[in-house]
Amino acid sequence: MITVTFFKSADYFKGFKISxxxxxxxxxxxxxxxxxxxxxxxxxxxxxxxxxxxxxVTDSDGFINLSLSSAEAKEASHLIEGLWLHLSALQKQYKxxxxxxxxxx
Numbered sequence: 001m002i003t004v005t006f007f008k009s010a011d012y013f014k015g016f017k018i019s020x021x022x023x024x025x026x027x028x029x030x031x032x033x034x035x036x037x038x039x040x041x042x043x044x045x046x047x048x049x050x051x052x053x054x055x056x057v058t059d060s061d062g063f064i065n066l067s068l069s070s071a072e073a074k075e076a077s078h079l080i081e082g083l084w085l086h087l088s089a090l091q092k093q094y095k096x097x098x099x100x101x102x103x104x105x
Contacts, residue, residue, distance in 0.1 A: 002036055002098045006084050007067070007105045013080035014105060015055075015067035016040070022097035032097045035090060040064045043083045047076045 002022050007015045018040055022032035041059065044066050048055045053072045058065040068076055084100070091100045 001096070002033065004036070004087050004098065004100045006080065006100070006102045008102050009070065009073070009105045012070070012073040012077040013084065014070070014073040014077075015065070016043075016080060016083065017066075018064040019062060021062050022094070024094065024097045032090065032094050036087060036098065037064070039083055039086050040066075043079055047079055051076055051079075 002018060002020045005017045006013055007017075018036060021027075022030055022036070024030050024032040027033075041064070044055065044057050044059070044064065047053055047066065047068070048057055051072075053068060053076060055072065055076070056065075056067045066080075084102070087098065087100050091098045
């Protein structure tokens with residue numbers, strides 16, 4: 001199962017952590033893993049490269065983490081909220097394979 005934790009402080013999303021594998025299918029044709037990874041990497045790249053933030057991003061097999069300072073979170077929060085909406089919709093469709101939670105920080 002993929003676990004996605006979004007970190008929220010007051011009104012702003014400050015980051016997210018994704019870990020695990022969906023095991024919906026074998027590596028490669030696993031559409032749940034591919035969908036989550038693609039959306040998360042696009043969000044992280046947009047925050048880091050388009051908005052030019054100093055986001056801390058870690059990406060390795062089965063793990064993606066992004067964290068922002070409070071000042072940068074205000075600018076990037078809508079992008080992370082969009083990822084949360086997207087992954088929450090995937091969770092409804094693939095309940096056994098992905099879990100999305102919000103953690104107040």
